[in-house]
Amino acid sequence: MASRHLLSFRAGFGVIALLLTGGCATEPAPRSTEQVTQTAIEAELATEAIETRTLPADGVELDSPVLVDLVAAEAARAEALGLVPAQVVRVVDGDTIDVEVNGATERIRLIGIDTPERGAAGFAEATAFTQDAIDAVGGAVYLAPDGADRDRFDRLRRNVWLGVPADLESQQSELLLNQMLLDSGHAMLWGTGPASDDAAPGPATPGPTTSPEPDESEIPTRFRNCAQVWEVLGRPIREGERGFHSGLDRDSDGVGCESRPRN
Numbered sequence: 001m002a003s004r005h006l007l008s009f010r011a012g013f014g015v016i017a018l019l020l021t022g023g024c025a026t027e028p029a030p031r032s033t034e035q036v037t038q039t040a041i042e043a044e045l046a047t048e049a050i051e052t053r054t055l056p057a058d059g060v061e062l063d064s065p066v067l068v069d070l071v072a073a074e075a076a077r078a079e080a081l082g083l084v085p086a087q088v089v090r091v092v093d094g095d096t097i098d099v100e101v102n103g104a105t106e107r108i109r110l111i112g113i114d115t116p117e118r119g120a121a122g123f124a125e126a127t128a129f130t131q132d133a134i135d136a137v138g139g140a141v142y143l144a145p146d147g148a149d150r151d152r153f154d155r156l157r158r159n160v161w162l163g164v165p166a167d168l169e170s171q172q173s174e175l176l177l178n179q180m181l182l183d184s185g186h187a188m189l190w191g192t193g194p195a196s197d198d199a200a201p202g203p204a205t206p207g208p209t210t211s212p213e214p215d216e217s218e219i220p221t222r223f224r225n226c227a228q229v230w231e232v233l234g235r236p237i238r239e240g241e242r243g244f245h246s247g248l249d250r251d252s253d254g255v256g257c258e259s260r261p262r263n
Contacts, residue, residue: 078164083142088134092253093118094126094186097134097160101143107253109155110178111146113187117226117259118250126186133177137162141177144168153238153255219243226257 078085086101086108094115097108115126134141142161151157159178165171172179181187214232223229223243229236237244239254248256 074164078142081144081164081168083144083161083164086141086143088139088141091127091131091134093123093251094130094181096155096251096253096258097130099141099143107155108143108158108160109151109153110181111157111159112190113178113181114190114259115181115187117257120259120262122186126181129181129184129186130177133162133180153236155255216242223248225261227261229257230260 075085084101086099086106088097088099089105090098092098092107095110095113097110099106099108115130116122142164143156143158144161145157146159148157159176161175162177162180163171163175165175173183174180178187182189219232219242220228221243222245223232223237226248229243229248232243236258237248237256239249239256244256246252
């Protein structure tokens, strides 16, 4: 599954996918010095193409054994790190995406960060940042759990990697979308004010403490606005709950008032 995912970010990888999933090994023929040199050049080009998600690329044959080996090695490294491959099908907003993973479509909430909701200042910029970052890798991402599997709205909580890092502690500023949104100023740490330059990484930050649920008699049949939602519930509101209406859910994802209104 991991190898097929890595190949999905560019249509040209289809040939390699077939090579990775079928065929028989044959004894390699002796190679000349010229062939060895060409292989070294091709390996360098293939490595760069994989790292920058730019295949097909000049000088790299899609059925090259060098490229096949590099792709397989990266897929194996992802599996060893516990990263699950997924394909993004929709960017809902800066911190929420829909993906196809393990044969199902799931909504993913990026762990530890919060981006502006639709209608709030910065919403368009944060959403565009996430869209551009995902487009740059052809929609192919890797998901990593950390803590609770799902939030109260049944969304998967995940760190979203745009490539396979050497380990889960390094390259966060280059490959971890959660951290990239913080570093760019498009997100703040969940449950805090605007993130500072020296703030701890979002994925390592615990989620907000939950308030006791109010009695049903305290919940209006229709909330006036998100400020009232947070005043009464102390959290976002899900479609189907008492007081919910479409005006609270501007991105139509079934969850209203996802961010506490800023004063």
